[in-house]
Amino acid sequence: MSEKLDRRKKYTRKVLKESFISLLAEKPIASITVKEICEIADINRSTFYTHYSDHYDLMEKIEEEIIEDLSEYLNSYSFTIDEESLQMTQKLLEYITRNQFMFQTLLSKNGDPTFEERLMEIAQSFMIKNWGSANQLDEQQSRYFSTFVVSGAINVIKDWIEGNMGKSPEEMAVMINHFANYGVSYLE
Known part of the structure; x- marks a missing residue:
């Protein structure tokens, strides 16, 4: 029963x-x-x-569920290994693909702006924990670098979602990882 x-x-x-x-x-x-x-x-x-309790509570529960899923997923990987970083990015993009409409909506102008901030915080803390110390960056450098990379990645992902995901999660993962690791030299 x-x-x-x-x-x-x-x-x-x-x-x-x-x-x-x-x-x-x-x-x-x-x-x-x-x-x-x-x-x-x-x-x-x-x-x-x-x-x-109300529709705001419903929205908060939806966001918490996504944040929890992403946190759990990120913590199952070690970011210090390039191949694993690529796989992690691809798996995250596949998750977003499966939930495209939800992400598209939650990251839109009608969505909760704090949702994007929470996504950034999770990704930044993960990146600082797994990448900053491995690359001998001090705390401030790690924070700035992670802000730069994560905000860029989130905006690339938002653009990708809005463009109806013209590239596969694998192609996007390669692009995002190359941008993060090599910057514009990826384009040359």
């Missing part, structure tokens, strides 16, 4: 998330109502409130 309830809860949350993201793609969160989310999800409002 509890397995059936768990499946039902998962399904309800999934439908609510999808409905919310589809609305967020069209308009800012301040213009979205719980009533609209429930109508699209075909779920009554009392069910919504058993899972989330």
Whole structure:
């Protein structure tokens, strides 16, 4: 019986998330109502409130889930080895590809600006931990370098998503890693 309830809860949350993201793609969160989310999800409002306190809570839970997935994923790799760095970047891009609409929406003007900041913080701390000390950079240099690389990578990824992912995750991973490691000499 509890397995059936768990499946039902998962399904309800999934439908609510999808409905919310589809609305967020069209308009800012301040213009979205719980009533609209429930109508699209075909779920009554009392069910919504058993899972989330409001639509801002729903958005926060979606973002937390993504942040947790990415953190877990990043921490399963060691960034000091070039090949592993490339594989990690490719796997992250594959994750983004599988969730393209969600990332496209959350990183859009209607999304929460703190989401992008949280993504940057995770990537920067990971990079500092795994790359800075290996390359004998002091703390300040590591912070600046990671800011430079991560903000560039995030903006390249945003552009890639907006351009309907014209290149494969593998091609993008190679490009991003080359830009990060060799800068413009990659283009020569």
